[in-house]
Amino acid sequence: MKRLFSALLLAPAIAGVAAGAANANGLSTEQLQKIDAVTPNGITSGQITSITELSDVKPTDWAYQALQSLVERYGCIVGYPDRTYRGSRPLSRYEFAAGLNACLDKVIEFAASKEDLDTLKRLTEEFQAELATLRGRVDSLEARVKELEATRFSTTTKLQGEVIFSLDAVANTAGNERNQDGAVSFGNRVSLNLNTSFTGKDLLLTRLRARNIETIQQRLSPGFNPSGSRLDYDGTGSPGVPNSANTFFLDKLLYRFPVGDVSFTVGTAGVQPQDYGLSDATFFSGPANTKAFKYVGAGVYADTRDADTAGVGFNWKASKNFSFQAGYINRNSADVSTVNSGGVFGFTPTGTGTNSWDVNAQVKYQTDNNKFRVALAYALRNGRYATDFGTTNAFQPFGATNYNSNNLALSLGWAISDAVTLSAGYGIGFVNEQGTNQNATVQNYAIGLTFPNLFADGNEFGVAAGQQPWVSSASNRSSEDTGSFGVETYYKFQVTDNISITPGIYVFNNTNGQQNGGTTYVPFLKTVFRF
Structure with missing residues (x-):
């Protein structure tokens, strides 16, 4: 009886082949030879008894097991006289009819017992309700698939979104905030990513963004409002605009594609070194980056928050442990005031104060399990x-x-265990004023810990401390400052797979590197929705 069921299960598979060949017209001499080899009792001159007799069928072929069963168990499949199967060749309706007839003869042979047929009939009647339910589910799924195919946005593009609500405030012990009642703000940032892939390995990223978050820098008094005070998710909305007043703008446009072990990236809007893999080795890298680690390598890991940056770069994975990144960033891609300005390689004449570009490179090492990693990066900025x-x-x-x-x-970055990671970084920049002998040295450093999955899966506690980039020495002593040391701590609650809530606070003394700058406190409550 088991052999009978197995034989009957072949019918849907053969019917599927027939559907694919339904448009075949006419018979070639080759096809007639194959049909002539089939008789009601199986195969005559072309009869084979083992799948290994077919020279062009390999164990790695996707249908190998099915063919093996049809040949060796049921004896109703035959090859050509030259002992080939030619599985990639289209099948005509005539060939299908001949093959089906041979297999049905085997079904009749297996079902020769009236007892077997009675058992099959009884089982069919007994499970009639279940079979009808299953048939209805299949019909429903087919209808839903057709509906999705008819209404889907694109066959190549997926939409990913993120919404951030931020409740934050600023307080300065020396009264250096513009609104001394607390400078409280409740705002949002919305990001819509259109991820398009044409080959399954490439990516065309188009990001639309809108925000109305007032930057911390704007809420501090002039002279005490360093760029290092900004939240990770505030910033400019479009070139030169602090926020976009919730008007969407093109924030990022780039295309990434692989060539062997190298991934290339080219873009004309919002391109940063991180887009081609040039990011630091800490466990704070990414969207959850703390303030202290935003400072590390501030002259290397560009983060302008503007959409008017274009660039090109690559990420070469030389081995499982080593990778190398390099690229070029033009910070004035949106400037089209002259013939040669704007775009990826355009420029504005030096002296206007707007000619800006970076050339950067990095070598990174990580262990096989990625529990330890280190990176050394360099950037030439103009x-x-x-x-x-x-x-x-x-x-x-x-x-x-x-x-x-x-x-x-x-x-x-070092994952000491699954429960704790240690990160550290140091940056130094040697700065020269163009056209003069003025020079300065800018330094910064940071160290921090994270505690993944603390108290619950997906949650994370983090603490970091570091020195904002400051002028440690200069040819003009008046350009030196005392530096501003900062500390941040946060705890992320992963409410669901798509929602997280993160309360935190960061504090930095000597605001803007001035002894009379006071200490600035920035408490925040960030809620993130991803879809």
Whole structure:
């Protein structure tokens, strides 16, 4: 009886083949030869008894087991006279009819017992309700698939979204906030990513973004409002605009594709070194990055928060443990004021204060299990700012002019166990004012711990401390500052797979690197929705 059921199960598979061949017209001499080899009792001159007799069928073929069963168990499949099966060739309706007839003869042979047929009939009647239910489910699934195919947004593009609600405030012990009642803000940032893939390995990323979060920098008094005070998710909305007033703008546009072991990235809007894999080795890298580690390598890991950056870069995975990244960033891709400006390689004449570009490179090592990793990065910068974060002096040591700087960053991450990680980083930049002999040294450092899955899966506690980029020495002593030391702590509640709530606070003394700057406190409550 078991042999009977197995034989009957072949019918749907054969019917599927027939559907694929339904449009075949006419018979070739080759097809007639194959049909002539089939008789009601099986195969005559072309009869085979083992799948190994078919020279072009390999154990790695996806249908190997099915063919083996049809040949060796049921004896109703035959090859061509030259002992080949030619499984990739289309099948005509005539060939299918001949093969089906041979297999049905075997079914009749297996079902020769009236007892077997009676048993089959009884089982069919006994499970009639279940079979009808299953048939209805299949019909429902087919209808839903057709509906999805008819209404889906795109066959190549997926939408991913993120919404951040932020409740935050600013308080300064020396009264250096603009609103001394607390400068409380409740705002949002919305990001919509259109991820498009044409080959399954490439990515065309189009990001639309809107926000209305007032930056911490805006809420501190002039002269005491360093760029290093900003939240991780505030910033400019479009070139030169603190926030977009919840108007969507094109925040990022890039295309990434692989060539062997190398992944290339090219983009014309919002491109950062992280987009082509040039990110630090700490366990704070990414969306949950703390303030202290935003500072590490501030002259290397560009983060302008602007959409007017274009660039090109690559990430080469030289081995399982070593990788190398390099790239070029143009910070004025949106400037089309002259013929040669804008785009990836356009520029604005030096001296206007807007000609800005970076060339960066990094080598990174990680262990097989990624529990320890270290990265050494370098960047040559040319532009209005010596660094992307830090005190005002670190940002522009000698005022609004053009700078060249050579920057180095060393970072590491160590997962001491599944429950705790240690991260550390140090950065230094050697800055020169273009056209003069003025020079300065900018430094920064940070160290921190994370405790993944603390108290519950998905939750995380983190604490970090570090020095914002500050001018430690300068040819003009008036450009030096005292630095601003900061500490941050947070706890992320992973409410669901798509919702997290993170309360935290960061504090930094000597605001903007000034002894009379006071200590600034920034408590925040961040809620993130992802879909």
